[in-house]
Every structure is written in C-alpha cells, then in structure tokens.
Amino acid sequence: ERTDDVEEHGGGEASVAGGQAGAASPSQTGVDLEELALHGSEEDDEDGDDEDEIDEDDDEYEMEGDVEDEESDSDTGSLHVNQEVQARTQRGCSHYSRGCKLVAPCCGEAFWCRFCHDAVKDVTIEGVVGHKLNRHAVAEVVCCMCELRQPVAVTCIGEGCENKFGEYFCAICNFFDDDLSKSPFHCTGCGICRVGGRERFFHCDTCGCCYTIELQGNHRCIQGSMHQNCPVCQEDLFNSTSECRVLSCGHTMHNECLRLLLNQARLPRCPLCSVTILESSLAWAQLDEEIARTPMPPEYATTKVVALCNDCHTQGETAFHVLGLKCASTTCGGYNTRKL
Secondary structure, three states, X not given: OEOOEOOOOOOOOOOOOOOOOOOOOHHHHOOOHHHHHHHHHHHHHHOOOXXXXXXXXXXXXXXXXXXXXXXXXXXXXXXXXXHHHHHHHOOOOOOOOOOEEEEOOOXXXXXOOHHHHHHHHOOOEOOEOOOOOOHHHOOEEEEOOOOOEEEOOOEOOOOOOOOEOOOEEEOOOOEEEOOOOOOOEEEOOOOEXXXXXXXXXXXXXOOOEEEEHHHOOOOOOOOOOOOOEOOOOOOEOOOOOOOEEEOOOOOXXXXXXXXXXXXXXXXXXXXXXXXXXXXXXXXXXXXXXXHHHOOOOHXXXXXXXXXXXXXXXXEEEEEOOOOOOOOOOOOOOOOOEEEO
16 A cells, blocks of 8 residues: 555525416406407597506606616626635645645646646647646736735735645645645655654665555565556556555556556456465365366367466476466466467
C-alpha cells in the first residue's frame, strides 16, 4: 500500500388543482350565447361613455404592468447579487476545500487547484499542445472573499479580510486544504505533499516514494519503480491520487487496476515481469493432477523442451505437455514458464 498524492481525490411532483374551475360552460351560466351577444351590443350602444372608463382601467393595468416589470428587474438584480456573493463565499472545488485560487504562472489565470487548471489547459486544440500547472512555481493566489491578488501566504493580506486560505498549508507545494481528516504531510524525499499521516509511512530512496511502515524492510526495491506509469491504465503513478500497491516482484500499479487484473486473469501475473502475483502452490498441485490424468500421445510421451521459469528464473529441460511446462527446479515446481 502506498500513500496517495494529496493533489490528487429534488424536487417532488406538484399538481395544480382546479386549473379550469373558473371557466364556466353555457349551461352553468344559464344564459344563452345568442342572448349574451345581443345584450352586449345593446349595452355598447346605450353607454358609450364606458369606453373612457375602460381606457382608464387599461391605463391602470398598464401602470400595474410597469410595476411588475420593475419588480421583475429587481428580482433579477437580486439574483445576480446573490450569485456574486455565493461565488465570493465559495471555498474550493470538487477536489479541495480552500479559501483561495492559484494563479498559474504559465498562463496567468486563476484556478482553484492544478486539477482544475489541467482539465482546461492540458488539452491539444488545433495543433496547440496544452500544458500542466507546476505547483512549485506558483507565486500568487487570489482570495475568494475579497478577490485580492497577492503573494502566496496562509492568510489574506487584504485590509479587514483576514481570510485563512486553509487549515493545512505547505509553502513548498503551495498547497492549501481545509480538510485535516486526510492527515496531509509534506515528504522531503518525494518533494510533494501526501496524505495518510507521516507516522504511518516511510520514504524508500530506491523506489523513490512513500510506502506504509509494514513494507519497511519487507519489499523488493526496484530503482524508481514509482516514477513510471501504471502498467494497466498507463497513468503516472508518482502523482496519482489513487491508491497504489507494491507487488511481490517490486513493481507497482493502482489498487483498482490490480483488482481488475485478479478478477479477469486465469493466472494473474505482473504485466512487466510475468511473476505470479498470488501464492499459487494450490494451482500448481491441481495442474500436476490434471497432467497425470491426461497423458500425451506416444509420439510425444518422451519429448523434452527447454523452459524458463518466470518466478524463480530457472532454465532447464522439462517434459512437454499441452497443459503446461513444469519448472525444472524441484524447489519451485510451478508452471509459470515459457518455452525457449
């Protein structure tokens, strides 16, 4: 197990009742439609002054409409103000909770973290190659409260602001985080901040990464094993925010990639060196029984081939069989071999 790089990572249905209750049918009014039309014509002929009253009412309606428009404009303005206030009081992104944005020295734009920057900038558009944010080169931040652009520090220098950018702050990585439950710490050997608690990890100078205390003196070292891509997904392991595993052969990969490999492979082996990942003595015993029950045809019964064992690296002659080539070493006896 390896510690992870810190910089990794309703509405219900509503029904409207009585929507058509005010729309009366002719039978409900008790008035014939033709009579209603006739009365209307007679009232218009007898009272021509009603038009002025209607005009006045129309003016009132128009005035009321203007007031509603003003109220609507006021609501829109309030919405914009609320959005601005919400934007200013937002602390961080989906990756980290913090009180400032990082000013990328590469493009001069402000982003909450390097992941947010890389998601926008580390893309190739029309032949223009993207770029990543160098966390160590960040020299300025922007306060999320007063929006003051300022040198990197743990607290805002704006007058009367005093916004603390993060409960955890690393001046080397320019890293801020409000969440202390992840137990972040800076590893001098790795040169970056990691999570999990300093007391639970040690830095292996040969492998070039932090491993759990349980692996100290209990793992096979490979020079720079963590400074490479995962052999399954090809993501960089050193800066990965996903949990990694160290195999018995010393190579490393993501824990999730290892789980998929174990579930899909009949004989799980390291993708880099072909050493078996799991203890396989039971599988070798089952193969011994299957081979004993399945003798080869007479013309192949005494055929010998030279095989190399991927586990113990023994090279020697062994009996040829279609089900597998047994390792020539009596101490190994495995079938993780290949014909030379």
